[in-house]
Amino acid sequence: MPETKFLKTKPVPLEMHKVRIVQKLTLPSLDERIAINTEAGNNAHLLKNEHVFLDMLTDSGVNAMSDRQLAAMMAADDAYAGSASFYRLEEEVRAAFGMEYFVPAHQGRACEHLLCELLLKPGQIVPMNHHFTTVRAHILKKEGVLEELLFDEGWEAQSECPFKGNIDVDKLRQLIAKKGRESIAFVRMEVGTNLIGGQPVSLENIRAVAEVCREHQLIYLLDASLLADNLYFIKAREDGCQDMSIAEITKQISDCFDIIYFSARKLTCSRGGGMCFRREEHYQAVRELTPLYEGFSTYGGISVREIEAMAVGLSESMDEDMISQGPIFIEEMTRLLTEKGVPMVTPAGGLGVHIDCSKFVPHVPPNQYPAAAVACALYLIGGIRGTERGTLSEDRDENGEEVIAKMELLRLALPRRVFTLSQIHFAVDRIIWLFEHSDLIGGLEFTDEPKILRFFFGKLKPVDDWQERLIEQYRADYGEGL
Numbered sequence: 001m002p003e004t005k006f007l008k009t010k011p012v013p014l015e016m017h018k019v020r021i022v023q024k025l026t027l028p029s030l031d032e033r034i035a036i037n038t039e040a041g042n043n044a045h046l047l048k049n050e051h052v053f054l055d056m057l058t059d060s061g062v063n064a065m066s067d068r069q070l071a072a073m074m075a076a077d078d079a080y081a082g083s084a085s086f087y088r089l090e091e092e093v094r095a096a097f098g099m100e101y102f103v104p105a106h107q108g109r110a111c112e113h114l115l116c117e118l119l120l121k122p123g124q125i126v127p128m129n130h131h132f133t134t135v136r137a138h139i140l141k142k143e144g145v146l147e148e149l150l151f152d153e154g155w156e157a158q159s160e161c162p163f164k165g166n167i168d169v170d171k172l173r174q175l176i177a178k179k180g181r182e183s184i185a186f187v188r189m190e191v192g193t194n195l196i197g198g199q200p201v202s203l204e205n206i207r208a209v210a211e212v213c214r215e216h217q218l219i220y221l222l223d224a225s226l227l228a229d230n231l232y233f234i235k236a237r238e239d240g241c242q243d244m245s246i247a248e249i250t251k252q253i254s255d256c257f258d259i260i261y262f263s264a265r266k267l268t269c270s271r272g273g274g275m276c277f278r279r280e281e282h283y284q285a286v287r288e289l290t291p292l293y294e295g296f297s298t299y300g301g302i303s304v305r306e307i308e309a310m311a312v313g314l315s316e317s318m319d320e321d322m323i324s325q326g327p328i329f330i331e332e333m334t335r336l337l338t339e340k341g342v343p344m345v346t347p348a349g350g351l352g353v354h355i356d357c358s359k360f361v362p363h364v365p366p367n368q369y370p371a372a373a374v375a376c377a378l379y380l381i382g383g384i385r386g387t388e389r390g391t392l393s394e395d396r397d398e399n400g401e402e403v404i405a406k407m408e409l410l411r412l413a414l415p416r417r418v419f420t421l422s423q424i425h426f427a428v429d430r431i432i433w434l435f436e437h438s439d440l441i442g443g444l445e446f447t448d449e450p451k452i453l454r455f456f457f458g459k460l461k462p463v464d465d466w467q468e469r470l471i472e473q474y475r476a477d478y479g480e481g482l
């Protein structure tokens with residue numbers, strides 16, 4: 001990436017692309033937003049996209065595609081079996097990860113489903129740095145046990161640690177010694193660790209865990225959904241990696257693993273997913289399951305057009321100009337907010353900015369879902385949609401008790417190459433105002449609570465009239481509209 005200098009104006013992150021296709025935004029009025037939010041049960045997942053001004057819910061399947069991806073989609077080879085598009089993707093996967101075998105699946109959680117079917121027996125443990133919601137649901141469905149072995153500093157929202165997603169290798173060794181190797185199904189590493197703020201894992205840590213897995217003949221599995229951000233952070237932050245190319249770092253990472261899976265809705269800026277295998281036995285077993293759940297093994301439930309987009313997207317993920325776009329804009333937005341005292345997860349990670357809601361609204365108890373309450377407030381005052389990543393994203397335990405999350409985060413995802421710096425400044429303005437009036441934000445309670453992955457479809461209401469009071473203040477300061 002070329003070094004950029006600003007001599008006459010304040011430095012800002014620079015887009016390394018031109019925008020040629022645009023989508024019109026809609027701006028619902030304040031009164032409309034109030035009605036829409038109530039109708040959606042105070043749950044951002046239940047909002048219609050046409051009612052959202054800045055959609056920062058996720059980067060999943062909504063990153064901007066490149067001209068090369070769109071062109072490749074036009075040339076896709078439609079075939080039930082043996083599509084040329086599949087073989088192009090298989091070649092790109094081999095080039096990036098150096099693994100012989102590849103099976104596509106319709107998205108990341110489909111890979112998790114098939115891999116849990118194959119590798120996990122009831123009662124077995126899956127040690128990992130941190131869970132993601134869908135993998136946890138699949139592990140629990142198979143009556144497996146999750147063990148999160150994050151370094152202690154990974155749990156601290158504000159720290160100086162450049163790699164907060166690292167596994168504590170001593171904790172892993174202790175677990176193996178205590179429970180025995182046979183009780184462990186596989187070890188899962190998630191790069192760009194989603195639920196703790198898109199925090200990266202170092203190459204050194206990936207290697208150290210690989211050594212333990214080799215020593216104990218444990219299967220080592222990588223969730224590479226957020227690999228692109230993590231690659232950028234390794235190159236930017238890790239000693240000894242600055243002179244390596246992104247392709248070299250990718251190869252060194254993948255050499256450590258037996259199995260790699262990914263959501264192509266994230267990695268590759270397309271839609272779909274896939275699994276790479278080092279061992280033929282794993283590949284054969286998953287390939288046998290694929291027609292049952294996904295489709296024939298050369299399309300895996302994905303349109304061939306998306307398969308072409310995945311192939312090009314994977315090769316573009318080796319370009320530092322491309323993969324830097326998420327992290328440098330996220331860092332800028334985090335900086336603008338931290339400067340005004342807004343409690344943020346720091347250092348900034350990938351995926352999006354993360355507001356530490358345990359400090360943003362310390363008066364809202366965890367069982368009234370502080371991060372979800374801030375998410376609602378931000379939609380009301382700015383038409384901005386974010387995702388709660390805290391207690392609401394946990395499901396209740398087997399006794400119906402709340403599982404209090406270790407972190408209460410509101411994630412504002414920055415889908416890559418989608419938002420401009422002025423839109424980021426708009427969001428920053430509204431967040432700072434909200435922080436200055438955070439005493440007006442209250443809690444939420446469920447009116448309709450699903451048992452599994454309740455954050456997707458659950459409906460809630462405010463515990464009192466705090467939303468009316470917040471809106472009154474907003475009207476006094478900003479007037480109507482946005």
Ligand SMILES: Cc1ncc(COP(=O)(O)O)c(C=O)c1O
Nearest residue numbers: 107108109132134194225263265
């Ligand atoms: C780290 C991680 N793993 C797995 C998944 C699941 O992927 P998908 O949404 O494609 O099912 C996601 C999705 O957000 C993710 O962030």
